[in-house]
Amino acid sequence: MVRTPSCDKDGLKKGTWTPEEDHKLMAYVATYGCWNWRQLPKHAGLSRCGKSCRLRWMNYLRPNIKRGNFSQEEDKLILQLHHSLGNRWSAIATHLPGRTDNEIKNHWHSSLKNRSANTSKSKPNSFKNKFSSNDEKKRNKNVLDIDSVLDHATANILESTPISSLSITTSSNTNYKNSGVEDEACSSQVTAETISDFWGEPFLEDFEGKINCTNDNFLEPLFELGIICPPCPNDFYGIHKEQTYEILW
DNA sequence: AACTCTGCCAACCGCACTCTT
DNA sequence: AAAGAGTGCGGTTGGCAGAGT
Numbered sequence: 461m462v463r464t465p466s467c468d469k470d471g472l473k474k475g476t477w478t479p480e481e482d483h484k485l486m487a488y489v490a491t492y493g494c495w496n497w498r499q500l501p502k503h504a505g506l507s508r509c510g511k512s513c514r515l516r517w518m519n520y521l522r523p524n525i526k527r528g529n530f531s532q533e534e535d536k537l538i539l540q541l542h543h544s545l546g547n548r549w550s551a552i553a554t555h556l557p558g559r560t561d562n563e564i565k566n567h568w569h570s571s572l573k574n575r576s577a578n579t580s581k582s583k584p585n586s587f588k589n590k591f592s593s594n595d596e597k598k599r600n601k602n603v604l605d606i607d608s609v610l611d612h613a614t615a616n617i618l619e620s621t622p623i624s625s626l627s628i629t630t631s632s633n634t635n636y637k638n639s640g641v642e643d644e645a646c647s648s649q650v651t652a653e654t655i656s657d658f659w660g661e662p663f664l665e666d667f668e669g670k671i672n673c674t675n676d677n678f679l680e681p682l683f684e685l686g687i688i689c690p691p692c693p694n695d696f697y698g699i700h701k702e703q704t705y706e707i708l709w
Numbered sequence: 710a711a712c713t714c715t716g717c718c719a720a721c722c723g724c725a726c727t728c729t730t
Numbered sequence: 731a732a733a734g735a736g737t738g739c740g741g742t743t744g745g746c747a748g749a750g751t
Contacts, residue, residue, distance in 0.1 A: 474721075498736060514737075515720070550739060565740075566718050 473507045477516050481506055485513055486521050519560045526558030530567055538564060538572055 473481075488504035494517065497510035506513060519525075530538070534556055541552040549561035549568075556564065 476719075496736080510736085511722090511738095512720075518738095519719080547740065561739075562719080570717055 471507065472501075472509050472512075474512070477520075481508070482516070482521060485517060489517060489521070515562075519562050524558055525560065530559075534559070535572060538568065542568065542572070 484504050484506055488500065492503075494500060494514070497514040500506075500510055501508045501513050504513070508516075537555060538552060541555055545551050547565075549565045553559055553561040553564050
């Protein structure tokens with residue numbers, strides 16, 4: 461879980477992310493998107509490798525991440541999918557909205573693997589519910605006040621970017637150690653009044669409220685922030701080049 | 710109360726794949 | 731076609747917290 465902060469040979473920080481680092485990453489991604497994970501930490505003022513930033517964003521900071529206990533339906537689905545897909549966690553995760561491959565993988569190794577083994581031995585009701593109130597408490601022990609993060613992001617947007625008329629609606633729930641905040645799920649809205657042609661750079665806009673994608677990496681955050689929507693709601697993360705996306709603002 | 714054991718899970722690592730030049 | 735860069739994925743590690751003794 462919590463790793464002792466340390467630095468690698470390049471002076472890049474490793475280990476647990478601090479709230480300050482999360483603030484920086486969220487503010488940067490909310491403003492500029494994740495256009496290049498390798499370059500991102502440098503521009504965001506983070507002493508982290510791009511890989512670490514990507515992992516942190518994908519698994520914890522991204523909007524719409526679902527935290528807390530896995531429901532029985534989710535467990536059942538994971539078991540079914542694992543039976544047919546094997547350890548292809550990312551493929552399994554696509555069937556569980558809001559769950560990350562890492563979370564599913566951890567859940568499998570900590571709980572479902574044994575359950576699966578027990579089931580195969582035909583031992584109905586032989587396992588207890590592993591998610592006691594203590595487990596739930598543990599899961600929620602480090603929840604970040606996402607509103608404060610997004611307030612911070614808004615401040616950064618206003619201070620450092622020329623983006624205008626940007627309206628971002630997002631929700632998330634992120635754990636922190638000793639944050640003292642226990643919201644299970646938070647939502648917030650970020651509004652900025654300035655804009656540049658930044659958002660236009662990676663796209664070819666046809667001025668009819670549509671975007672033709674030329675760079676995959678720019679679209680996902682726009683989906684997640686509710687700025688554009690894909691042609692098909694079920695294709696939220698199925699970003700494709702040469703496809704037209706609708707602008708929501 | 711103190712110590713040990715165990716479960717959980719955030720984060721790292723290395724490999725594979727895709728894309729660009 | 732080959733090489734390099736960037737990204738995604740799955741396996742594994744490390745350490746905290748709670749349970750047990």
